Amino acid sequence: MSSLQNWINHGEEIRRPLMVNPKLAHSTTVVIVGGGLSGMCCAYRIATMRPDVKVIVLEQSQRLGGVISTWQDGEWICDLAVNATRPHPAFWRLIKDLGLASKFKPSRHQAQARWVLSRGRRHRLSWRSLFKIGPLKLWKSVKQSRVGGRSVAQVIPHKAIADALCLGIVNDTAEHVDADFLLPSLTGFGDSPPIKKRKLNRLIAETYPIFTPKKGSIASIDGGMATLIKSLGEKLLQIENVEVLFSQSVASAQTVAERFGIGLESIIWAAPGNRADYSESKLSIFAIGYRNEQVANVEVGYGTLIPDAELPISGILNESDLHYSKRAPNGHRLFRLMVPHSRWNGDEQTVLSCAENLLGTNPELFVKIGERSIPRYQPGYLRNIAGLDKSYSQVGWAVSGVSITHVVDEAERVAELFIE
């Protein structure tokens, strides 16, 4: 495939190195460790691209989807991890191939506004936020970041904005987050496109199936992300050359090679936590719901990021404002609260009091829906990944990028190696 076609298919993902053993594509059996979205997509793409290759997925738990799941209680529906996707043609291709096009819709346009709550004051995030940072200061720090290995705090020299961005995506503050990993196109990590960015973006826009997303928009699925996992899981079960084995806690790639009598080069590690410097941060997720009139003063929007560490809540997502599909009973609004354990004493009452201050008192619904861990991406993370040993392949959000678009696109890139 030409370099230009590669950029059109995968966009800025091309900047991220694939952690793939060059001999993987010669395998007749491929074993994938981890049945999260990444492992599932790799299995799906490789198995459909190459029906002659046997693909085995080993998942430690008894379900597929990894961190992705959707909580439901009657008409209240709330995702625990990802709830929507930013535009990327690979994700649109996946939705189309799974036959989910009719359930996939752009998020509601009225719910685009995002706010940052800092020292008790709410600021709306927009291009004007650039002036808060200082365009010249920002330009200088972005230019300096080209050396690589910088933190997001060094690239975006405005603590509240940089922290809000990082907390909203990786549950960590900006000085601890690798700018290359989070914003490779801004820091210029990796290869550059062979044509001007604007022209490339136009060509990419022409490739979207289903609908072409508007700039800055996001999209989500009827019933939450569980709909995607259910459909992908069912598809995997129908594919003859795929086998999914549950309750398989794998100790190492070596043990997989011995058990299946294959070389290390035929193993894809799609589970996080397989490197010496790997660590995670934890957070709890709460759902809180109100009758419309109780929260009439809360503006319709995407949500509010809260960098102030004195408050237990780091982010409020306006779930029922955002999605085209229903997330709350008629006449009600649903919000999702993100609570990092680094700033919470574990007492649910403190979360409720904080939410009541920020949203409204006496909610109709207040429930902790789960806990999740997110990989830490310390400055230098992406640079170090590029130098990792590739005796077996590694995919997933600990190596490719933190969002679902990264892991979905990465799976396509890995599968394409099987036909090159």
Ligand SMILES: Cc1cc2nc3c(=O)[nH]c(=O)nc-3n(C[C@H](O)[C@H](O)[C@H](O)COP(=O)(O)OP(=O)(O)OC[C@H]3O[C@@H](n4cnc5c(N)ncnc54)[C@H](O)[C@@H]3O)c2cc1C
């Ligand atoms: C709270 C939260 C909010 C998020 N919000 C967004 C968002 O808004 N937008 C977005 O794009 N993304 C978001 N994400 C990120 C997105 O969910 C991830 O990028 C994606 O789901 C990662 O998939 P994965 O398969 O790489 O990893 P995982 O989901 O972690 O899957 C790994 C799998 O490997 C299994 N496993 C682990 N160890 C072993 C072992 N030793 N042996 C066998 N199996 C093993 C696990 O059980 C799991 O099933 C969010 C994530 C979280 C937690």
